[in-house]
Amino acid sequence: MQKRSLVPIIYIIFLMLPIYWLVAMSFKTTNEILAGFSLFPQTFTLDAYRTIFTDPTWYWGYINSIIYVSLNTVISVSVALPAAYAFSRYRFLGDKQLFFWLLTNRMAPAAVFALPFFQLYSAVGIFDTHLAVALAHCLFNIPLAVWILEGFMGGVPKELDETAYVDGYSFPRFFMTIFIPTIKAGVGVAAFFCFMFSWVELLLAKTLTAVEAKPIAATMTKTASSAGYELGLLAAAGTLTIIPGAIVIYFVRNYIAKGFAMGRV
Amino acid sequence: MALVIKDITKVVRGVTHIKPTSLTLDTGHFNVLLGETGAGKTSLIKMMAGLDPIAAGQIEMDGTDVTKLTTQQRRISLVHQFFVNYPHMTVYDNIASPLRVARMAKSEIEDRVQEAADILKLSPMLKRRPHELSGGQQQRCALARAIAKDSQAVFLDEPLANLDYKLREELRELLPELFAGRGAVVVYATSEPEEALLLGGKTALMIDGRVAQYGPTADLYRAPDTLTAAQIFSNPPINHAPMSKQGNTLRMGNIAWDATGDAAGLRDGEYTVAIRPNHILPNASDTATVPLTGRIGVTELSGSESSAHFDFQGHGWVSLAHGTHPYQIGEDHTFYMDAAACLYFGPDGSRAA
Numbered sequence: 066m067q068k069r070s071l072v073p074i075i076y077i078i079f080l081m082l083p084i085y086w087l088v089a090m091s092f093k094t095t096n097e098i099l100a101g102f103s104l105f106p107q108t109f110t111l112d113a114y115r116t117i118f119t120d121p122t123w124y125w126g127y128i129n130s131i132i133y134v135s136l137n138t139v140i141s142v143s144v145a146l147p148a149a150y151a152f153s154r155y156r157f158l159g160d161k162q163l164f165f166w167l168l169t170n171r172m173a174p175a176a177v178f179a180l181p182f183f184q185l186y187s188a189v190g191i192f193d194t195h196l197a198v199a200l201a202h203c204l205f206n207i208p209l210a211v212w213i214l215e216g217f218m219g220g221v222p223k224e225l226d227e228t229a230y231v232d233g234y235s236f237p238r239f240f241m242t243i244f245i246p247t248i249k250a251g252v253g254v255a256a257f258f259c260f261m262f263s264w265v266e267l268l269l270a271k272t273l274t275a276v277e278a279k280p281i282a283a284t285m286t287k288t289a290s291s292a293g294y295e296l297g298l299l300a301a302a303g304t305l306t307i308i309p310g311a312i313v314i315y316f317v318r319n320y321i322a323k324g325f326a327m328g329r330v
Numbered sequence: 331m332a333l334v335i336k337d338i339t340k341v342v343r344g345v346t347h348i349k350p351t352s353l354t355l356d357t358g359h360f361n362v363l364l365g366e367t368g369a370g371k372t373s374l375i376k377m378m379a380g381l382d383p384i385a386a387g388q389i390e391m392d393g394t395d396v397t398k399l400t401t402q403q404r405r406i407s408l409v410h411q412f413f414v415n416y417p418h419m420t421v422y423d424n425i426a427s428p429l430r431v432a433r434m435a436k437s438e439i440e441d442r443v444q445e446a447a448d449i450l451k452l453s454p455m456l457k458r459r460p461h462e463l464s465g466g467q468q469q470r471c472a473l474a475r476a477i478a479k480d481s482q483a484v485f486l487d488e489p490l491a492n493l494d495y496k497l498r499e500e501l502r503e504l505l506p507e508l509f510a511g512r513g514a515v516v517v518y519a520t521s522e523p524e525e526a527l528l529l530g531g532k533t534a535l536m537i538d539g540r541v542a543q544y545g546p547t548a549d550l551y552r553a554p555d556t557l558t559a560a561q562i563f564s565n566p567p568i569n570h571a572p573m574s575k576q577g578n579t580l581r582m583g584n585i586a587w588d589a590t591g592d593a594a595g596l597r598d599g600e601y602t603v604a605i606r607p608n609h610i611l612p613n614a615s616d617t618a619t620v621p622l623t624g625r626i627g628v629t630e631l632s633g634s635e636s637s638a639h640f641d642f643q644g645h646g647w648v649s650l651a652h653g654t655h656p657y658q659i660g661e662d663h664t665f666y667m668d669a670a671a672c673l674y675f676g677p678d679g680s681r682a683a
C-alpha cells in the first residue's frame with residue numbers, strides 16, 4: 066500500500082466509525098451493549114428490526130416522516146420554480162432585496178417559529194397533521210430551493226426562452242417541456258436539500274404533532290425515556306433513519322457536484 | 331412578400347435605444363444589418379420578432395399588420411449568435427419541435443426534418459443530443475430548425491460570430507443555398523464588412539440605434555453617404571485626413587495632386603478625404619500615382635495580403651496590398667495612392683464627392 070493513501074484511509078475510518086458503531090449496535094442485544102466493549106456483535110440478533118417493522122407505533126413514525134417530507138419537497142419545489150424564474154429573468158422593484166430577505170428566513174432558529182406555528186395551526190385546526198409539518202418546513206425550504214434553482218436558471222441563456230417563443234411555444238408549454246427538463250439537475254439538487262432538511266428537522270416536527278403525524282425522530286426520543294435502556298432498538302431505528310437520505314443522495318450525486326461547481330449549494 | 335417596418339422606436343427607461351427606423355426588406359436576397367457592437371442590430375431584430383416591445387411604429391409582414399401579434403403568432407425563425415438548441419432533445423426533435431408545436435402531420439414533419447438535415451449535413455447525427463456535437467454542428471442544428479419551419483421572415487443574429495475561421499467559411503457558403511427559393515425575408519446581422527459583401531443583397535448600415543443608409547450592398551460600399559458609414563463599412567478602418575481644394579489642386583499637407591473625376595466638381599474649400607487601405611499600394615502603378623511617405627509602424631502578413639500601418643502626417647494610415655513586401659519597421663516608405671478611389675466628405679461628415 067502506498068504511504069500517501071494512508072491519510073485518507075485513516076480519515077474515512079474516523080468518519081465511518083460512529084456509523085459502523087450504530088449499525089453494529091443495532092444487531093446486538095441490549096445486555097451485550099451494556100456489558101462492555103465488543104467490536105462485532107457476539108450474539109447476532111434481528112430482534113430490534115423485527116420490533117420496528119411489526120410495532121405500528123414504530124413503523125408509523127417512518128411513514129409519517131416520509132409523508133410530510135415528500136409533501137414538503139413537492140410544495141417547496143413547485144412553489145420555488147416560478148419564483149426562481151422570476152428572480153432570474155425579470156428585473157422588478159426591490160428584486161434583489163426580496164431575494165436576500167428570502168435567504169434571511171434561514172437565519173432564524175426554528176425555535177423562534179415553533180410557538181406561533183403551534184398556536185396558529187391549533188387555531189385553524191391542522192395541528193397534528195402531515196400538512197402542518199410540511200407547511201412549517203416550507204419556511205426554510207422554499208428560500209433554499211429558490212436560491213438553488215435561481216443559480217441553475219441563471220446558467221441558462223435567455224436566448225433559449227426567446228428561441229422557444231419564436232418556435233411557437235406558449236410560456237406554460239415552454240416552461241414545462243423545455244425549461245424544466247433543461248434545469249432538471251437543479252430541480253434534483255433542490256429537491257434533495259428540501260428532503261434532507263425536512264428529514265432531519267426535529268423541533269418543529271415534534272412541536273406540531275402529537276399522535277397522528279408523529280415523526281420517527283420523536284418516536285425515538287420518547288421510547289428512550291419510557292422503556293429505559295432499549296439501546297439496540299434505538300440503534301436499529303437510527304440505522305433505518307439514515308437509509309432514505311442515502312438512497313436520495315445516490316440519485317442526485319452527479320447533480321450535486323454540478324451544483325457545487327456553480328457555487329449555489 | 332416583404333417585411334416593412336415604419337418608424338419603429340425602442341425606449342428603455344426613458345432612453346431611446348432605437349430611433350424611429352423605417353425599412354422595406356424584400357425576399358429573394360439577403361438583407362444585411364451591418365453595424366458595430368451596440369449599434370442596435372440585435373434590438374432591431376428582437377423588435378421585428380416581437381420579443382422586445384416597440385414604443386411606437388408599425389411592422390407589416392406580407393401586407394398584414396403584425397405589430398400587435400405576439401412572437402408565437404408571427405411566422406418567423408431566429409438563429410442566435412450563441413448556439414441555442416434544446417439540450418434535452420435529440421437533433422431530430424430539435425428540428426421537429428417548431429413543426430410539432432404547429433401541429434403538423436407526422437409524415438410531413440419527417441420529410442421536412444430529413445430535408446433540412448440533408449442540406450445542413452446533419453443526417454448522420456439526428457439521434458445525438460446538442461452537447462455531443464461540435465460548435466459548428468450545433469449552429470447547423472439551429473439553422474436547420476429555422477429553415478424546417480414555414481417562416482415569413484428568418485432572422486440571423488451574427489450566426490457565424492462564435493465559430494472559428496474555417497467553419498465560418500464553410501457555413502457561409504451554405505447560407506445562400508439554404509434560403510434560395512424559400513420565399514422568406516432573410517435578415518442577417520453582422521459586424522463584419524466582408525460578410526456583408528460576401529452575402530451581397532442589400533445592406534442597412536446601423537449607427538447608434540438608427541439606420542444610416544440602406545441599399546444594395548455594393549452601392550453602399552462604393553458610395554457611402556457619410557464618413558461614419560465609410561468607416562463602419564471598411565476593415566481595416568478607412569484612412570482619412572483633412573484636405574483642401576483650391577482651383578484644380580487638391581492639397582493634403584505637403585502632398586498635392588490634380589482634381590479629376592468627381593473631385594473636379596468640388597467647390598474650393600476644406601474637406602476630409604477618405605481612402606480604403608487597398609487603394610494605397612507600396613509601389614507605383616497606372617492607377618496608384620500619388621506618392622505619400624510615412625514611417626512604418628506595424629506590419630502584418632495574412633496569407634496572400636500584407637498590410638502596413640504607417641504614420642502619415644500624424645494620422646495612422648494603413649496600406650493593404652497583395653503579395654509580400656519588404657517593409658522595414660521604423661523606416662520611411664513611399665506609398666502610392668489611387669486618387670480616383672478617394673472619397674470626399676464635407677465638414678458635416680456627409681459626402682461631397
